Amino acid sequence: MALMLSLAITLITILFGGMLIWKHAWLPPAISTIAGPIDHQFTLTFIVCGLLFATAQVTVAYLVWSQRSKPQSERHHALHGSHTLEGTSILVATVLLVALSATSYQTWTRVHWTGPAPGALRIEVWGEQFAWYFRYPGPDDRFGPVHFNLMSDSTGNYLGLDRQRDPASRDDIVTATLGVPVDHPIELILRSKDVIHCFFVPELRLKQDLVPGMEIPIHFTATRTGRYEIVCGRLCGLGHYNMHATLAVMTEPQFKAWLLRMAAEQ
Amino acid sequence: MCFALAGLNWACGSKPGRANRSLPRVKPAAIDASMVSKVTGTIFFHGDPPHLPPILMDKDPACVKLYHGQRAHVVDGEVNSNGTLPNVFVYVEKGGEQYVFTPPTQPAVLDQQGCMFKPHVLGLMVGQVLEVKNSDPTTHNVHTLAKNNPQWNISQVPGAPPLEERFLHPEIMVPLACSQHPWMTCYLGVTSNPFYAVTGSEGTYALKGLPPGAYTIAAWTATFGTKRRQTTVGPKQTIKLNFTFGAYP
Numbered sequence: 001m002a003l004m005l006s007l008a009i010t011l012i013t014i015l016f017g018g019m020l021i022w023k024h025a026w027l028p029p030a031i032s033t034i035a036g037p038i039d040h041q042f043t044l045t046f047i048v049c050g051l052l053f054a055t056a057q058v059t060v061a062y063l064v065w066s067q068r069s070k071p072q073s074e075r076h077h078a079l080h081g082s083h084t085l086e087g088t089s090i091l092v093a094t095v096l097l098v099a100l101s102a103t104s105y106q107t108w109t110r111v112h113w114t115g116p117a118p119g120a121l122r123i124e125v126w127g128e129q130f131a132w133y134f135r136y137p138g139p140d141d142r143f144g145p146v147h148f149n150l151m152s153d154s155t156g157n158y159l160g161l162d163r164q165r166d167p168a169s170r171d172d173i174v175t176a177t178l179g180v181p182v183d184h185p186i187e188l189i190l191r192s193k194d195v196i197h198c199f200f201v202p203e204l205r206l207k208q209d210l211v212p213g214m215e216i217p218i219h220f221t222a223t224r225t226g227r228y229e230i231v232c233g234r235l236c237g238l239g240h241y242n243m244h245a246t247l248a249v250m251t252e253p254q255f256k257a258w259l260l261r262m263a264a265e266q
Numbered sequence: 267m268c269f270a271l272a273g274l275n276w277a278c279g280s281k282p283g284r285a286n287r288s289l290p291r292v293k294p295a296a297i298d299a300s301m302v303s304k305v306t307g308t309i310f311f312h313g314d315p316p317h318l319p320p321i322l323m324d325k326d327p328a329c330v331k332l333y334h335g336q337r338a339h340v341v342d343g344e345v346n347s348n349g350t351l352p353n354v355f356v357y358v359e360k361g362g363e364q365y366v367f368t369p370p371t372q373p374a375v376l377d378q379q380g381c382m383f384k385p386h387v388l389g390l391m392v393g394q395v396l397e398v399k400n401s402d403p404t405t406h407n408v409h410t411l412a413k414n415n416p417q418w419n420i421s422q423v424p425g426a427p428p429l430e431e432r433f434l435h436p437e438i439m440v441p442l443a444c445s446q447h448p449w450m451t452c453y454l455g456v457t458s459n460p461f462y463a464v465t466g467s468e469g470t471y472a473l474k475g476l477p478p479g480a481y482t483i484a485a486w487t488a489t490f491g492t493k494r495r496q497t498t499v500g501p502k503q504t505i506k507l508n509f510t511f512g513a514y515p
Contacts, residue, residue: 126447132325133322155489156318156339175324176323238407242326265337
């Protein structure tokens with residue numbers, strides 16, 4: 001019985017360890033410059049946590065097997081009272097977790113707490129129940145003011161712009177697809193109309209909440225053309241499952257042509 | 267004319283839950299069908315028609331596909347090519363309270379087609395069945411934003427049978443929205459009498475079967491506000507009553 005239990009623990013460890021090693025099979029392709037550091041951190045975390053997990057499991061399996069023939073009254077002496085062993089385990093785990101936190105902090109700040117590269121294209125991202133809208137500043141490179149009393153999806157004024165009275169709004173381009181040029185730095189300014197949403201593009205390795213009343217900047221540079229799904233990563237209401245849009249990464253000429261086409265539709 | 271009297275006592279301005287209790291009982295008066303009149307007119311628009319932006323349906327590829335590369339345009343603020351307004355709800359706001367009307371047995375039909383509500387403005391009587399269809403290959407969610415009536419919020423998958431609901435109190439207007447597609451909106455005019463009409467591509471309306479009396483006729487638009495005109499209708503008359511809206515109400 002003890003031998004079977006020991007074998008079962010070992011097999012479970014190998015199975016889950018294998019899944020960790022095969023992690024690349026379930027991660028989507030990476031298409032941004034920040035994906036490298038994020039994936040590196042991801043791998044490092046998996047290795048460290050995986051080793052801790054495997055060590056603990058193998059230890060349990062060994063103890064089950066090695067103590068199987070001893071009487072019940074003697075088995076607890078195998079571990080009980082070993083301050084050296086307990087202290088060493090806690091110390092090793094603490095050092096590893098602190099080291100992981102330090103490296104992940106560096107990665108996090110590189111993505112979220114530093115500004116975008118000079119010349120980044122600024123785009124506003126608006127979340128609402130249950131759709132995404134994107135605003136480009138137009139040739140004047142300025143976003144016009146938003147009037148919440150004018151917001152109405154049914155009249156096509158998705159972001160409450162007053163194009164007649166606000167000169168900066170006149171050339172603003174509002175779309176429902178996020179088009180970006182490849183290999184060009186992009187700065188997104190995340191805003192919400194109603195509740196907390198979350199901008200999430202797994203291929204970019206980018207995920208950030210949108211909070212009503214706040215303007216939250218994030219940035220990225222896409223490295224591969226294609227169409228990718230933008231989803232809402234925060235349960236935001238009845239239609240949350242259906243709140244998605246498309247990220248279209250295009251070549252520079254394609255992007256310029258697309259933006260001109262969108263501007264003509266305003 | 268089938269303005270039959272009935273025991274129903276739907277009355278304008280009633281509040282939910284006390285429709286029959288709070289209002290004085292009126293003795294229903296009979297309408298002499300040989301003496302009724304008609305009010306007709308045209309809804310004009312003066313000024314520059316508003317720009318109608320495209321509707322961004324990108325979030326639902328099933329909706330985008332229905333337009334074959336084109337985009338649907340906003341309906342609110344639409345102006346006909348002859349300078350008149352479509353989707354104006356014209357109704358008797360005051361007058362004729364001494365009469366009591368039964369709702370039509372035929373349902374008022376609203377369809378979800380092309381990820382839009384059709385028609386955009388619909389009139390129906392208190393107690394009349396509202397039938398809501400889904401002709402689209404995508405799921406819709408019909409949500410009434412009523413103030414005087416209970417709200418309802420029902421999902422409708424493609425191919426689902428029509429929804430059937432009734433409104434218990436008069437209400438001008440009840441907006442309907444789709445929680446799946448935020449651009450989808452339409453308006454229901456729920457009245458206690460059968461004297462209402464919605465203008466179409468010619469911008470005209472006709473209120474038929476009005477018994478003689480003094481009336482306030484109102485014309486409601488989603489974008490340009492509401493206008494009212496008083497008129498007194500005699501027996502067997504056809505009265506012309508036009509309305510003119512501008513760009514800003």
